[in-house]
Amino acid sequence: MRIGFDFDRVLFRTDEFKEHLEEEIPGFLETYPSEGVYDPQEHAEKLGIDPERIEQALEDAERFLYEDVQDLEELESFDLVIVSRGDESFQRKKIESSGARKYFDEIFIVQERDKDVGEIDLLADDNTEELERVEVPGVKVDRSREDMSEITDRIREKLEEQE
Numbered sequence: 001m002r003i004g005f006d007f008d009r010v011l012f013r014t015d016e017f018k019e020h021l022e023e024e025i026p027g028f029l030e031t032y033p034s035e036g037v038y039d040p041q042e043h044a045e046k047l048g049i050d051p052e053r054i055e056q057a058l059e060d061a062e063r064f065l066y067e068d069v070q071d072l073e074e075l076e077s078f079d080l081v082i083v084s085r086g087d088e089s090f091q092r093k094k095i096e097s098s099g100a101r102k103y104f105d106e107i108f109i110v111q112e113r114d115k116d117v118g119e120i121d122l123l124a125d126d127n128t129e130e131l132e133r134v135e136v137p138g139v140k141v142d143r144s145r146e147d148m149s150e151i152t153d154r155i156r157e158k159l160e161e162q163e
């Protein structure tokens with residue numbers, strides 16, 4: 001069994017991280033694209049800065065990983081993968097710097113397509129549209145209400161329902 005985890009707002013405090021980027025790069029939030037796949041080159045152009053600066057700020061990502069990601073150990077009998085949407089190189093760098101890599105077997109970054117990749121049997125995501133787009137069962141994550149061990153409990157329950 002293979003479980004796909006979204007990264008932003010599931011494993012990572014994305015909104016706090018963006019606030020941090022705003023501190024590092026004033027105007028970051030105001031110019032952040034409201035739709036589509038995030039493109040750091042385009043964003044840097046809009047900000048009138050070198051894209052290097054956005055990349056450098058990614059190095060601080062470790063501080064924004066949810067501490068309870070280590071509770072994913074409760075799912076050690078499963079294959080765990082990250083399925084994230086965004087710019088290939090930006091997302092990979094962010095995920096690598098966050099320190100999340102060691103908990104997962106593989107990382108998939110998608111752009112146009114749905115998140116049903118890498119033969120996952122379930123997707124855990126905070127975004128309802130992402131869950132609706134995939135054929136596999138989904139667990140909707142709400143980090144304002146639950147911690148990782150509650151999420152892993154719900155994943156187990158969902159998988160048991162499927163059997």
Ligand SMILES: [Mg+2]
Nearest residue numbers: 006008009126
């Ligand atoms: Mg998300």
